[in-house]
Amino acid sequence: MPAIWVYSEDVTITQQLLALGRNLADNMQTQLCAFTLNGESATSLIASGADKVVSLQGNSQWPESYAQSLADLAKQERPEAVFIGATQRGKDLAAKVAAIIKTGLVTEAFAVRIADGAIETDRIMYGGLAICTEILTAPAIVTIPARTYEAISPDPNRTGEIVTMDVKTDDRVSVSNVCPIIREGADISIADKLVCVGRGLAKQEDMRLVEDLAVALGAEIGCTRGIAEDYHWLPNDRYIGLSGQKIKPSLYISLGISGQVQHVSGIRDSKIIVAIDMNENAPIFEAADYGIVGDLYEISPLLTEAIKQAVK
Numbered sequence: 209m210p211a212i213w214v215y216s217e218d219v220t221i222t223q224q225l226l227a228l229g230r231n232l233a234d235n236m237q238t239q240l241c242a243f244t245l246n247g248e249s250a251t252s253l254i255a256s257g258a259d260k261v262v263s264l265q266g267n268s269q270w271p272e273s274y275a276q277s278l279a280d281l282a283k284q285e286r287p288e289a290v291f292i293g294a295t296q297r298g299k300d301l302a303a304k305v306a307a308i309i310k311t312g313l314v315t316e317a318f319a320v321r322i323a324d325g326a327i328e329t330d331r332i333m334y335g336g337l338a339i340c341t342e343i344l345t346a347p348a349i350v351t352i353p354a355r356t357y358e359a360i361s362p363d364p365n366r367t368g369e370i371v372t373m374d375v376k377t378d379d380r381v382s383v384s385n386v387c388p389i390i391r392e393g394a395d396i397s398i399a400d401k402l403v404c405v406g407r408g409l410a411k412q413e414d415m416r417l418v419e420d421l422a423v424a425l426g427a428e429i430g431c432t433r434g435i436a437e438d439y440h441w442l443p444n445d446r447y448i449g450l451s452g453q454k455i456k457p458s459l460y461i462s463l464g465i466s467g468q469v470q471h472v473s474g475i476r477d478s479k480i481i482v483a484i485d486m487n488e489n490a491p492i493f494e495a496a497d498y499g500i501v502g503d504l505y506e507i508s509p510l511l512t513e514a515i516k517q518a519v520k
């Protein structure tokens with residue numbers, strides 16, 4: 209029976225993929241199968257919606273080394289679709305599996321649904337200028353960014369099948385050293401509130417205006433690419449957009465950001481977008497729920513003060 213498969217090396221993302229998979233599998237009356245390289249996570253994956261968990265046991269700890277094994281299994285079992293978390297390693301694995309089995313790969317889908325009995329996906333293209341809808345033919349490979357779906361509450365009473373499978377890994381590449389990325393401060397991709405600054409800010413010393421507003425709101429600080437890559441006023445992991453971080457906060461406030469498509473493509477999933485810019489024709493206002501046309505040097509301190517008063 210063609211099933212829905214999910215995989216991520218990050219258990220939290222696998223649980224999010226299971227929420228999507230559960231919905232599709234119920235709709236298509238098929239089985240939902242999670243793959244893991246970490247056998248210890250198997251029971252939690254059953255609790256989060258999997259009917260079956262396959263724990264792949266090989267000599268490598270790197271997901272991409274399992275591409276051939278996963279592809280062989282997919283050729284044999286022909287799942288309807290394989291959903292893989294769009295982490296760096298997940299994207300690498302997905303591309304390899306799709307190439308080996310010569311099937312289509314949808315990258316970074318933000319919506320998946322069933323239409324006329326087939327699975328349909330949406331993804332952003334041309335830097336956010338268009339949405340590409342694709343109809344999948346089995347077995348299709350789809351990568352899904354973290355937090356696109358919310359995991360269902362785990363049910364410890366759920367039962368399912370757990371299978372351990374010894375597989376051959378591709379050991380041609382060995383990793384001799386791992387250097388973790390050292391983040392300066394919080395991970396903005398998971399921040400609940402963000403104050404973002406653009407080139408409307410004239411000098412680095414003026415960052416204190418942004419910091420004051422962020423502190424009053426309990427928000428993290430993000431920026432546009434120029435602020436990080438050209439001016440170096442903030443680290444590179446703080447810039448948002450097509451080539452930067454994708455964010456999903458409940459509140460995003462921009463200060464002096466024009467709203468070019470490359471930036472806006474990273475903020476689309478924000479619940480509420482508030483834009484402050486001097487130029488009433490700035491494209492950021494088209495993306496915003498609330499807009500203030502004016503000088504950030506006047507508005508930001510007023511806003512900070514008003515928030516401080518409101519939370520007193």
Ligand SMILES: Cc1cc2nc3c(=O)[nH]c(=O)nc-3n(C[C@H](O)[C@H](O)[C@H](O)COP(=O)(O)OP(=O)(O)OC[C@H]3O[C@@H](n4cnc5c(N)ncnc54)[C@H](O)[C@@H]3O)c2cc1C
Pocket residue numbers: 405406407408409431432433434435447448449450451452453463464465466467468469470471474484485486487490502503504505
């Ligand atoms: C391939 C590619 C990938 C890219 N990826 C990214 C990406 O991931 N993220 C990203 O951010 N950019 C990215 N860019 C760059 C992007 O195209 C824009 O150049 C950038 O987002 C603009 O940044 P900005 O809004 O800070 O600056 P600007 O476009 O210069 O806008 C500054 C804004 O500040 C306003 N302003 C000026 N003074 C004040 C004031 N006193 N008060 C209020 N408003 C004021 C102006 O009216 C203007 O709207 C990419 C570009 C390319 C080509």
